[in-house]
Amino acid sequence: MKRPLPVVRLRVPTDEDAVAWHRIFDDPDVMEFHGGRAAELSVYEELTARQRRHDAEHGFCLWTMVDESGQVIGFTGAQPWPGDWGPEGEIEIGWRLGRAHWGKGYVTAAARQTLERVRGAGVAEVVAMVNARNARSIAVTERLGMRLAEVFTIPSSEQRGHCYRLDLHQQRTPGMTQGNRLSQSAT
Numbered sequence: 001m002k003r004p005l006p007v008v009r010l011r012v013p014t015d016e017d018a019v020a021w022h023r024i025f026d027d028p029d030v031m032e033f034h035g036g037r038a039a040e041l042s043v044y045e046e047l048t049a050r051q052r053r054h055d056a057e058h059g060f061c062l063w064t065m066v067d068e069s070g071q072v073i074g075f076t077g078a079q080p081w082p083g084d085w086g087p088e089g090e091i092e093i094g095w096r097l098g099r100a101h102w103g104k105g106y107v108t109a110a111a112r113q114t115l116e117r118v119r120g121a122g123v124a125e126v127v128a129m130v131n132a133r134n135a136r137s138i139a140v141t142e143r144l145g146m147r148l149a150e151v152f153t154i155p156s157s158e159q160r161g162h163c164y165r166l167d168l169h170q171q172r173t174p175g176m177t178q179g180n181r182l183s184q185s186a187t
Contacts (some may be wrong), residue, residue, distance in 0.1 A: 001131060002152060003105070004105075005105040005106075005108060005109035006067065006105050006106055006109055006130075007067070007068045007109075008065050008066065008067060008068075008109045008110045008113070009065075009066045009067075010063035010065060010066075010071075010076065010077070010110060010114070010117075011063055011064050012051065012052055012055045012061060012063060013048035013051045013052060013061070013063065013064045013075070014031070014048070014064070015045070015048065015119070015184065017048050017072060018041065018044040018045040018047070018048040019041065019044075019066045020064075020072035021044045021064075021074075021075065021096075022038060022039075022040075022041045022044045022078045023094070024072065024073065024098035024099075025039075025044075025074075025096060025098070026036045027098070029098050029099050030055070030096065030097070030098065032039060032134075033130075033133070033134045033137075035131070035132040043158075047062070051063075051077070051079070052075060052176055053078050054080075058079075058080075058121060059117070059120075059121035060078045060091075060114070060117055060118045060123070061077050061078070061079060062075045062076065062077035062078075062079055063075060063076060063077040063110075063111045063114070065095075065097070067106065073097060073098050073100075073101045073106060074095065074096050074097035074101065074106070074107075074110075075095065076094070076096075076110040076111055076113075076114050077093070077094070077095075078091050078092065078093045078114055078117075078118045078123070079091070079092060079094075080092070081127070084151065085155055086129060086163065087127045087129070087163060090125070090126075090127050091118060091123050091126050091127070092114050092117070092126065092127050092128065092129055092186060093111060093114055093118070093126045093127070093128050093159055094128065094129075095107045095137070095140070096112065102136070107137075107140050108140055108143050108144070111144055112144065115166070115168065119168040119169075119170065123168060124167065124169055125165060125166065125167050125168060126165070126166050126168065127149070127163055127164065127165050127166075128141050128144075128146055128163075128164040128166075129161060129162075129163055130161065130164065131154065131159060131160075131161055131162075132151070132159065132160035132161055132162050133159070133160075138162065138164075141164040144166060145166060146165060146166040147164060147165060147166070148162055148163075148164055149163050149164060149165040150162070150163040151163075
């Protein structure tokens with residue numbers, strides 16, 4: 001039996017969210033596939049500022065995830081692929097979640113909202129670039145209906161990676177109904 005997904009709200013990141021991201025991502029487990037350790041606070045300050053610009057320009061960004069109690073628990077969203085390799089010019093979805101919130105369905109719930117929002121912004125297809133050893137993120141891509149499109153070598157680490165794709169015009173996000181699309185779009 002599938003359990004219901006938790007309530008999660010997405011918001012455009014604030015200046016204060018940079019501090020929250022820095023704090024909750026300061027965990028080697030969280031950062032295992034992102035360089036092993038949290039970035040300096042200034043990196044998160046620049047990242048949140050860049051995401052506010054992305055949202056204003058494109059209608060989507062890496063949003064701050066907030067749980068039902070109002071606590072910042074991570075981010076999820078979409079942005080143009082930032083690398084000079086891989087799916088250049090394409091829109092990548094991604095997520096990062098504080099360790100205390102793993103295994104509860106927050107990323108799946110938030111990623112489904114992300115897919116609905118980017119579809120609404122006119123994006124036709126998204127990719128997710130995932131380290132091949134990151135079983136948790138691979139499971140999320142599968143729950144979203146994404147399909148493995150390519151296996152590659154990550155230039156910075158020489159590790160294997162997977163590129164997952166989803167055509168947003170071919171299917172609706174799994175698990176989304178008209179009713180919960182409407183209730184979640186107000187967040």
